[in-house]
Amino acid sequence: MIRFTHVGLTYHRAGAAGGDAVALDDIDFDIPDGGFRWLTGPSGAGKTSLLKLMYLAARPSSGRIDLLDTDTLRLDRRGTALLRRRIGVVYQDFRLLRHLSAYDNVALPLRLARRKEVQVRADVTELLRWVGLAGRLDHRPEELSGGEQQRVAIARAVIARPSLLLADEPTGNLDDDQAERLMHLIRSLNRMGTTIIVATHNMGLVARHPAPVLELVDGRLVRHG
Amino acid sequence: MAKPHASRADRIGLRAAMADRLLPFMVAAMSFLAALALAGSIAAGALASHWLSGAQGLMTVEVPTPSQPVTANGPLRQDAVLTLLQATKGLSDAHLLSGAELATLLKPWLGAAAADGTLPIALPAVIVVKADARAPDAAVLGPKLASVAPGTIVDSGARWADRLAALTTSLRASAAAVLVIVALVAASVVAVAVRAGLSQRREAIEIIHGLGALDSDIANQFALRAMRLAATGGLLGGVVALPVLAWLALLSSSFVASAPAERLDLVTALPPLLWGAPVMFTLATALIGWLAAQITVRGWLKRLA
């Protein structure tokens, strides 16, 4: 269960012209375990900000957030880290480690969880083959195309079978074919019980895969359902 | 797979995070200084205890107007004192200096007059006696002797010994201060290197943190590397210091030993504690590297998020 209770987020910009920026205002919603939501809204509406709160990269300025049955405001550093391990994230800007190969990037969550190398090898190789990167295991991010990097980022987000998957524009650099493959992967994870939230501008994709929508405009939730 | 993937030791891809080649050399220099300080303090201690054992072993007793009898028809004062000394537990080999011996002692101060016995003053008798641990204190012995020969003075060299002990203590304290300072400098050198590595890898660390790495996961990577680099430096400094220490030990041994054969024995000249210097410094610098890195990384991470 994910629950936002009157959540607000204000970015403090010390000394900057324009001062503080209210990114989210009085956000209130629930998502049951195993749910799927699209997150839509115009650019700058607050989609990434909302996801940031969920992947614990930012703390709400007001209100309360419960994730995977945990009150996030009560977490200490260790608790925060351990909760992060149960959340897979596809960042809008990928955030791959530049000095590591595609293989090692995808292996990171398993290695942090101290999984055995044999198992890491089997899982990573299979998943990278599945996203069409069997021949790119040793490539570093700069040796990959934008779409290939995005697929590495997706593989890293799902490799550890997270309880919650957050994807920020995961199809931005993919062609329609690859986007459909990704949706297939996401749907099968969802069927296995992962709660999923996908932020997107791609309304065609939303239309082809009907599901409840969280719509943000100017930091306010204007639609849920 | 053509290329090997990240090794087990580098599960989170931070292996190259601290490529500071200078670090071992700086730590080596610190270890070298620490070895010198340590050697100085040990040598001072050894010399002091050698001198002290020499000084403490002898007591000097001065008996004024020694040729007067204790009582009418009694023994001479100097003989009475001598008898008393011989009967005292812990004292042995009491020896009354002869006129010639006295004259030799006094010659530098009193000139030829001392030698030909034409001094206008009456000289006291001087008795030198060996004292061991059971010997009474000079403060106790003095009055006892003075009761048979008034004015008798006992000098055990205690005042001199006290000064020597104070000197040794302050030498040791300075050496300890040097050790502490050197250790702090080494820790700062490590901290600076770690900090440089952290800012160089800032983006990677943020990403790994976002994936759920614990502070300890990240700190351990840096601490392991810092420990290795610092320990290398410690070993290097300890090994380089050995010949210098041996030389110092040789120099100081010439104060202690008189036989040339003994002096030249480099191996025994170096106290066993210093032979362990390379091992000791390797361990100490490893610990310093590990701790400094842990503290630096954890502090940095707290400010990050």
Ligand SMILES: Nc1ncnc2c1ncn2[C@@H]1O[C@H](COP(=O)(O)OP(=O)(O)OP(=O)(O)O)[C@@H](O)[C@H]1O
């Ligand atoms: N770190 C920040 N500091 C200050 N303001 C920020 C920061 N991040 C985002 N904002 C502001 O918050 C608002 C919401 O940004 P956010 O990135 O959440 O939008 P978005 O819906 O993800 O947009 P897009 O579709 O373009 O990715 C924007 O007005 C943005 O300028």
Ligand SMILES: [Mg+2]
């Ligand atoms: Mg965004």
